Amino acid sequence: MPDLPLLGPDADPAAVADELLTAGHGDGLPVVPPTADRLAALVDGVAAPDAVLGQVPPLFGELTVRAVAWYAVLAGCRPAELPVVVAAVRAALEPRFNLLGIATTTGSPAVAVLVHGPVAASLGLTPAGGLGPGSRANACVGRAVSLALAGIGGARAGLTDMATIGWPGKYTCCTASLPGPFPPPADGDAVTVVGASGVLEVLPASGYRTPAEVLAPAAAALAGVALAAGDPGAFRDGEQFLLLPPEPAGFLHGHGWGPEEVSGFLFAEGNAVLAAGAAQLAGGSSAYGAGDLRVAASAGDVRVVVTGGPGVKMALLPSWMGGTRSVTAAVHPL
Incomplete structure (x- = not known):
């Protein structure tokens, strides 16, 4: 130094x-x-x-x-x-x-x-x-x-x-x-x-009537950054952070969704979108991203942090795909 x-x-x-x-x-x-x-x-x-x-x-x-x-x-x-x-x-x-x-x-x-x-x-x-x-x-x-x-x-x-x-x-x-x-x-x-390898703005789906409508775009974003990594399995051992403003956090809580429900939904839905996206990029074959595809190491590794001000726009803070x-x-x- x-x-x-x-x-x-x-x-x-x-x-x-x-x-x-x-x-x-x-x-x-x-x-x-x-x-x-x-x-x-x-x-x-x-x-x-x-x-x-x-x-x-x-x-x-x-x-x-x-x-x-x-x-x-x-x-x-x-x-x-x-x-x-x-x-x-x-x-x-x-x-x-x-x-x-x-x-x-x-x-x-x-x-x-x-x-x-x-x-x-x-x-x-x-x-x-x-x-x-x-x-x-x-x-x-x-x-x-x-x-x-x-x-x-x-x-x-x-x-x-x-x-x-x-x-x-x-x-x-x-x-x-x-x-x-x-x-x-x-x-x-x-x-x-x-x-963190960047930040991605995420909005609830049109309607904003159910927790799934709020979180489905965030799940798609989790899958999107994995697909953008070139190897869609790059996040199988990693974490992703969803920055959740107070308004949607209160909405989810009011519908009985706590941290486990939110992370579990994001993990399951994100994995499904990731598998479908990898198959599409592979032209229907298993050549692209074959094997264990996950948006994070586990549901608990999709971490939700409440932060922000007025409004419903969330942000995804994906961790570095190189391993951290x-x-x-x-x-x-x-």
């Missing part, structure tokens, strides 16, 4: 962005100049800011809270947001997340961050339109995670990060989940990191 320089308070932000990018830091967007005062403010009160917490692929730089804080300064984070950023970065180091593959593939995965519990609201993280612009906290926390993982790990576009096309989620991808009838994957303050599993970790004081 390159040295992490500290600059003077009068540093020109435009020049800083160019200089740091040349040195292997940053994502091409303007950054907040990393000054000694700004870094000190973020690590103030941290018990062991220089303790090594792990090695970050692909070049296995040493992860410390101070290093994460330096990138959090670049991203514009406030001190209270640092524990969330550190928790997400540490979660991404779990072997099942496969950060080495995500950081170096020619594919397009980004590290998406889902924040759960009271900490989300306390930091101003918004679920409404959370994956889009308009929230400083969402943008800065997600960007800090991306910058820290890439910078500490040495993932540089065209050198170690070999993404053929990429997608904007690699700049920042962070939102907050909501409490309700579909509980988050952990109690209390926590983060979930997802190796989400990781949920508690957010602890530093």
Whole structure:
């Protein structure tokens, strides 16, 4: 990992962005100049800011809270947001997340961050339109995670990060989940990191009278991303995330559908659509995608997260087809 320089308070932000990018830091967007005062403010009160917490692929730089804080300064984070950023970065180091593959593939995965519990609201993280612009906290926390993982790990576009096309989620991808009838994957303050290869808007079917009409298009979307993988069996060991706004979540709950019913329907219906689609692409033969075709490893691996604002438009967050599993970790004081 390159040295992490500290600059003077009068540093020109435009020049800083160019200089740091040349040195292997940053994502091409303007950054907040990393000054000694700004870094000190973020690590103030941290018990062991220089303790090594792990090695970050692909070049296995040493992860410390101070290093994460330096990138959090670049991203514009406030001190209270640092524990969330550190928790997400540490979660991404779990072997099942496969950060080495995500950081170096020619594919397009980004590290998406889902924040759960009271900490989300306390930091101003918004679920409404959370994956889009308009929230400083969402943008800065997600960007800090991306910058820290890439910078500490040495993932540089065209050198170690070999993404053929990429997608904007690699700049920042962070939102907050909501409490309700579909509980988050952990109690209390926590983060979930997802190796997400994109985001797909999904609308309920015309009519919106039954749970099946709400969810059938989402099941088709699960199958669609598997068919788009070239090998429709690519998701047989993976996960998919459906981001469900409060309105359809309440509708489903009102019809007696909880997490198990929703995931079970999406899994079964998605598998049926996938099998039919694979057969059609094969011209009726078994040559295309023969064998075990599933939209996820199990019904429980079709994960439903309640987030968003007014309206019924859902979003599918498919995991990277190269092989990754989400990781949920508690957010602890530093």
